[in-house]
Every structure is written in structure tokens, then in C-alpha cells.
Amino acid sequence: MNRLLNFFLLILILPGSFIFPAGAQERNRVELPVPAESNAYQVVPLGEKGVALISKPAKKKYRVQKLNTNLEEEWSTEGDIHSNLDFVASTFDGNSIYLLFNRYRSTEYQVVKVNAGPGFSENFIFQTIDRFLITDFKTLGYSAFMAGTIRDEPVLIFSDLQTGKSKVLPISTKGVISIQSMEVDIPHQLVNVSLVVKHNRTIRIVARSYNDLGELVTEVGAEPKDDLALLNGRIQHLSESEILLIGTYGYSNRQSSNSTTSQGLYISKFIDGQEQFTEYHSFTDFKHFFDYMSDRQLEKMERKIQKKKDEGEDLKLNYRLLVHDIIPSDNQYLVVAEVFYPDYKYNNNLYGSRSYWGNPWLMGSPFGYGLYNPYYFNPYYGMGGYYGRSNQILDGFVYTHAIVAGIDFSGKLKWDNSIVFDNVKSSELREKVSVMHHANGETQIVYGNKGTVWTKLVRGDQVLQEPRSIVLPTEMEGDKIRSSSSEEVCHWFGPYYLAWGQQRISNPHSGEVSTRGRRNVFYINKIKFQ
Numbered sequence: 152m153n154r155l156l157n158f159f160l161l162i163l164i165l166p167g168s169f170i171f172p173a174g175a176q177e178r179n180r181v182e183l184p185v186p187a188e189s190n191a192y193q194v195v196p197l198g199e200k201g202v203a204l205i206s207k208p209a210k211k212k213y214r215v216q217k218l219n220t221n222l223e224e225e226w227s228t229e230g231d232i233h234s235n236l237d238f239v240a241s242t243f244d245g246n247s248i249y250l251l252f253n254r255y256r257s258t259e260y261q262v263v264k265v266n267a268g269p270g271f272s273e274n275f276i277f278q279t280i281d282r283f284l285i286t287d288f289k290t291l292g293y294s295a296f297m298a299g300t301i302r303d304e305p306v307l308i309f310s311d312l313q314t315g316k317s318k319v320l321p322i323s324t325k326g327v328i329s330i331q332s333m334e335v336d337i338p339h340q341l342v343n344v345s346l347v348v349k350h351n352r353t354i355r356i357v358a359r360s361y362n363d364l365g366e367l368v369t370e371v372g373a374e375p376k377d378d379l380a381l382l383n384g385r386i387q388h389l390s391e392s393e394i395l396l397i398g399t400y401g402y403s404n405r406q407s408s409n410s411t412t413s414q415g416l417y418i419s420k421f422i423d424g425q426e427q428f429t430e431y432h433s434f435t436d437f438k439h440f441f442d443y444m445s446d447r448q449l450e451k452m453e454r455k456i457q458k459k460k461d462e463g464e465d466l467k468l469n470y471r472l473l474v475h476d477i478i479p480s481d482n483q484y485l486v487v488a489e490v491f492y493p494d495y496k497y498n499n500n501l502y503g504s505r506s507y508w509g510n511p512w513l514m515g516s517p518f519g520y521g522l523y524n525p526y527y528f529n530p531y532y533g534m535g536g537y538y539g540r541s542n543q544i545l546d547g548f549v550y551t552h553a554i555v556a557g558i559d560f561s562g563k564l565k566w567d568n569s570i571v572f573d574n575v576k577s578s579e580l581r582e583k584v585s586v587m588h589h590a591n592g593e594t595q596i597v598y599g600n601k602g603t604v605w606t607k608l609v610r611g612d613q614v615l616q617e618p619r620s621i622v623l624p625t626e627m628e629g630d631k632i633r634s635s636s637s638e639e640v641c642h643w644f645g646p647y648y649l650a651w652g653q654q655r656i657s658n659p660h661s662g663e664v665s666t667r668g669r670r671n672v673f674y675i676n677k678i679k680f681q
Contacts, residue, residue: 309365354380430562602635
């Protein structure tokens with residue numbers, strides 16, 4: 152075992168306290184030293200199979216380390232990066248970890264497939280279209296799906312890794328198209344793609360599912376009411392014949408070519424491709440949607456909402472939401488969405504917009520140029536370009552709050568709740584909050600920020616436990632966290648969560664004379680709430 156993994160602190164996180172179980176062997180933290188100002192690792196949670204760490208030990212080499220659920224290293228494998236390509240993205244299909252390498256404006260791609268069990272790897276080199284900008288990458292077995300753009304036009308590419316052949320999957324339909332999302336449905340072995348289609352003043356969602364041969368298996372489309380626009384959508388297969396589509400909607404006359412405004416959530420149900428219903432739920436009908444406001448702001452908002460309702464209208468809202476996958480349960484669908492807005496800064500870029508360090512189009516990766524930010528290419532995320540006013544450029548996304556709602560099987564809103572983010576900002580538009588629904592009806596809402604884990608426990612619209620913060624423990628007594636970055640938290644398996652990121656830590660009593668008691672580490676914490 153790598154000696155760097157021998158430093159662990161035995162800690163279970165419980166409400167209000169840390170417990171050190173006597174005689175237990177469970178390990179709950181890993182610290183790996185990293186160079187200063189470097190994001191040297193990427194974490195891929197593997198559920199009950201453990202967790203994978205991806206790093207780049209040398210310029211033309213990659214490394215994948217597999218840890219078990221006790222955070223002990225099971226195996227490590229290294230390989231060569233072909234033709235000095237850059238790391239773009241990773242994904243996990245339930246069985247294998249995949250690494251994608253490419254170079255800006257290069258037609259050459261390398262995919263490394265690493266089996267999550269024994270750890271053996273396979274390399275695949277293939278060619279595809281010139282000037283293809285990748286916004287998403289998903290895999291199923293030996294099949295790779297890449298979404299992106301060519302000259303600002305949306306493109307979906309399927310590649311057979313075994314034959315090295317690629318083809319462009321047809322996505323054309325009447326109207327202007329944007330690829331809004333691409334997700335892997337592991338239980339049904341499908342790749343789900345959501346398209347936003349704008350024709351004249353109508354904006355609707357078309358969702359398609361592909362199998363591992365790149366064949367179209369299912370297509371459903373939701374049509375909005377006359378005065379509404381469907382802005383985004385996530386597809387959920389409940390069975391072979393039953394499908395849900397959920398996303399945000401807004402008023403048609405409030406959408407433009409470079410900005411969208413959400414009014415609420417919609418949910419559509421399809422059986423054998425036929426739409427059964429589409430229900431709309433305005434945020435003005437939510438009980439907890441505006442909890443992020445101060446008491447004075449909330450009182451003012453409630454007066455406005457009631458005034459409009461008395462006039463027989465709905466107060467027009469202006470929100471942007473990132474919708475998660477639907478979580479089905481015995482008697483309801485659990486819907487999770489995060490409210491955000493883009494933040495801008497003046498363009499003082501010395502490196503040029505095409506460089507990794509100066510390009511707001513790119514979604515950060517630990518050792519490469521990363522995926523191109525779909526937010527730039529897709530106005531239905533909330534804007535149509537990364538430039539704002541007066542030479543301003545996109546500087547990330549500020550998250551205000553997240554909502555959790557229960558929808559019954561007929562599409563009706565049963566309850567809602569929320570958690571307010573504490574100054575959360577991210578360079579990437581991605582899910583920050585993690586939600587786990589328990590059999591007793593309780594819902595745990597969790598997110599991480601600045602080395603701290605925030606959690607809230609609710610049952611329906613009732614708050615069982617107010618939001619509380621838990622500082623992640625470090626390895627040594629006397630440690631002081633000087634800074635934290637790249638914090639992430641996700642549900643791992645069973646009752647456990649994973650938290651990871653980078654920290655600068657000082658400890659005057661550590662005895663490390665060579666480093667004067669300072670260390671820069673990449674950490675992983677195993678968390679259990681009880």
C-alpha cells in the first residue's frame with residue numbers, strides 16, 4: 152500500500168459531535184500531498200465499489216488509484232498519454248472508469264477504460280470531426296457518446312471503441328436546437344439526451360435515449376401551453392414503457408436569444424411514447440422557495456404574490472435552475488434543483504481566451520483543458536454568451552439556494568423544502584447539493600463549501616433539523632486550515648457521503664521542520680450522519 156495512504160483519522164461525524172469508536176478499524180480520511188496551487192486529483196465515486204483517484208504523475212502519463220470503501224488502496228495503474236494529449240473528462244458507467252484525452256482542435260482522441268474491479272485497463276485511439284468542442288462525455292461499455300458543437304452548431308457523436316469508428320447521430324428537427332444535458336441511465340443501460348428546440352416563439356423539450364449501439368430507443372417530447380416555454384428537462388425511465396420528464400418552464404414573452412427566466416417546475420409523464428399529462432408548479436406556490444430571503448424581503452415578496460393572485464395572475468419571476476435527476480420512491484417522485492446566477496468580471500486576461508487559464512468556456516479539470524462549458528453554448532441554461540456588459544466575462548456561478556420537492560404520481564406538488572447556500576460559488580455549472588431520502592420519510596440535504604459540510608434534515612415541508620455546519624476533521628491535533636478549495640460532497644453508498652477538496656494546513660506542533668509545519672493536501676473524508 153502506498154505509504155501516503157497510511158495517515159488516517161478514525162472519525163464518524165454525528166450531529167453536533169465527533170465520535171471515535173474504540174477498537175474500530177474504519178478509516179475516514181485520506182490526505183495526499185500536492186504541489187502548491189495545483190488541483191492534482193480528480194475523484195470518481197464508485198458507490199459500493201469504492202472510489203477512484205485520477206492524477207497525472209508525469210507530463211505524458213496518467214494514474215488511476217482505486218480505494219475501497221474503507222479508503223484503503225486496492226490497486227493503482229499507470230499508462231501513457233498518446234501524442235501529448237490533454238485530459239478532458241472522466242466518467243463511470245457502473246462497471247468501468249473511462250478517461251478521455253484530446254487536444255484543442257485535434258481530431259485525435261484517446262479513451263482509457265479501467266475496470267473498477269480488477270483494475271486492468273484498455274486503450275483506444277480514434278479520429279473524429281475537426282474543430283469539435285466537447286461539452287459532455289458519457290460511456291456504456293465499449294461505446295462512447297460525446298456532445299458538443301462545431302461552429303456553434305450542436306453535434307452528438309457516437310464512437311465504437313472496439314472498432315475505432317465514429318458517426319454523427321442525427322438530432323435535427325424543425326427549429327433551433329441546443330443539447331441541454333446528457334446522462335447515463337445505468338439500470339436501463341441507456342444514454343439520455345435532452346434537446347431544447349426553439350421554433351418561432353415556441354420553446355419545447357425533446358428527450359431521446361440511445362443504447363450501446365448508438366441506436367435511438369425512445370423519443371418523447373413535451374409541448375408547452377400557449378404562453379409558456381419549456382427551458383430544460385431531465386428524463387427518467389421508470390420502466391420500459393413509462394417515462395418522466397422534468398425541468399423548468401417560464402413565460403414565452405420573457406425569453407430572449409441570450410437570457411431565460413424560470414417561473415417554476417413542470418413534470419410530464421409518458422406511457423409508450425404518449426403524453427399522459429404535464430403539470431406546472433409555479434415557485435409562487437412553493438412554501439419554502441423564498442426562504443433564502445431576509446424577513447423584510449420575504450414579507451415584500453409575499454405581498455406581491457398575493458396581490459397578483461387577487462388579480463387572477465401569477466407574479467412573474469426571474470430564476471435560473473440546475474435540475475437533478477428524479478429520485479423515485481414508493482409513493483412520490485423527489486425533485487431537486489439548485490438556484491444560481493452567473494457572475495461576471497472585467498476581461499483582464501493576459502493569456503488569451505483560447506488558453507486554459509483564461510478561457511471561461513472551459514469546465515476545470517485537474518490536469519487538462521477540460522470540457523467546454525455548455526452554459527456558453529446553450530442559452531437555455533440562462534444566457535447566450537460569456538461576455539456581459541463593458542467587456543465583462545463569465546467568472547463563475549453563484550448558488551443561492553436549493554429546493555427539494557415531492558411530486559405524487561399524478562404530477563401534483565405534495566410538499567417542498569429548501570436549503571440556503573452559504574456564499575457558494577463555482578467556476579463550473581454543476582450539482583453542488585446531495586440529497587438522500589430515507590424510508591422513514593426523512594430527507595437529508597447536504598453540500599460542502601470551504602472545508603465545511605452543511606446539512607439539513609426535513610420531513611416533507613417540516614424542518615426536523617435546522618441547517619448546521621460541520622468542519623471536516625484533519626489528521627493531526629493542532630491543525631489549522633488556512634484555505635480550502637474545490638470542495639465537493641456527494642452521497643456515496645448506504646448512509647455514507649464523500650467529501651473532498653484541497654486544503655492548506657498549518658500546525659506549529661507537527662514537528663515537520665522541513666515544511667515549517669505547513670502542508671498542502673488533497674483530502675477525502677468519509678462521512679456518516681446519524
